[in-house]
Amino acid sequence: MNLIEAKGLTKKFQDKVVIKGLDMVIGQGEIVALIGPNGVGKSTTIAMLLGILSPDQGSITYWRTDYQQHLAVQLQTTPFFEGYSARENLALFSALYRIRLSEAELQNRLEACQLGDTGNTPAIRLSLGQQKRLALAVTTVHQPTLIVLDEPTAGLDPRASHEIRELIRQMVNNNQTVLFSSHDMEEVETLADRIIFMNNGQIIAEGAPKQLITENGVANLDELYLKLTQTPAVQPIN
Numbered sequence: 001m002n003l004i005e006a007k008g009l010t011k012k013f014q015d016k017v018v019i020k021g022l023d024m025v026i027g028q029g030e031i032v033a034l035i036g037p038n039g040v041g042k043s044t045t046i047a048m049l050l051g052i053l054s055p056d057q058g059s060i061t062y063w064r065t066d067y068q069q070h071l072a073v074q075l076q077t078t079p080f081f082e083g084y085s086a087r088e089n090l091a092l093f094s095a096l097y098r099i100r101l102s103e104a105e106l107q108n109r110l111e112a113c114q115l116g117d118t119g120n121t122p123a124i125r126l127s128l129g130q131q132k133r134l135a136l137a138v139t140t141v142h143q144p145t146l147i148v149l150d151e152p153t154a155g156l157d158p159r160a161s162h163e164i165r166e167l168i169r170q171m172v173n174n175n176q177t178v179l180f181s182s183h184d185m186e187e188v189e190t191l192a193d194r195i196i197f198m199n200n201g202q203i204i205a206e207g208a209p210k211q212l213i214t215e216n217g218v219a220n221l222d223e224l225y226l227k228l229t230q231t232p233a234v235q236p237i238n
């Protein structure tokens, strides 16, 4: 089943067309990586898919009409209530979603993201890796179908990044779908089932990491990235 089907999306800011007739499908249970250089339109595309921004042209079909209640979005900033502990933050976010979690359920959720021992620590005092894990716990407290993550491991050390990737894999094992953006090609290669590669407001390549590597005759995704984003060499004048 497809969760999202977008067709012919176009978006203009002032006079500049930043998304140019983009078609995109997100299937249930996938981990999809949206990649491409800075400023090519990834965030604009995500904002349109989430219904935050209207496309100037094109259409988006969702798997259910109340799709917004079954979405989670985690931006790079961590959205905690200052002065409250990790556990209290989780309880506050669940209240926002009108979900009542018992003390035992709160503890289970904290343990699921390796924060079982740090529930009483003020959220903003946690390490960056712990904060990112808590942010995942609070943004997914309502068990959403589709989770959108903006550079989920940006700024994290290798172990903290690994732990976030494990949480993302657990979500998909739990029948959730993840769409994430990243500039870390090694991460994309190990995590994504499918890559959507954008450049200049369009999709220029799409497929499983191994398939794209083979099709383009490159050794890895880093090389693919360089190949697909290279500017044409200046032609000598004869």
Ligand SMILES: Nc1ncnc2c1ncn2[C@@H]1O[C@H](COP(=O)(O)OP(=O)(O)OP(=O)(O)O)[C@@H](O)[C@H]1O
Binding pocket: 013, 014, 018, 036, 037, 038, 039, 040, 041, 042, 043, 044, 045
């Ligand atoms: N609200 C806005 N008003 C005007 N221009 C905008 C607006 N939002 C985005 N843009 C422009 O649209 C283009 C695409 O921006 P977008 O943020 O979608 O790129 P991106 O691929 O997500 O970049 P990054 O990887 O740096 O996050 C950029 O040129 C940006 O300056």
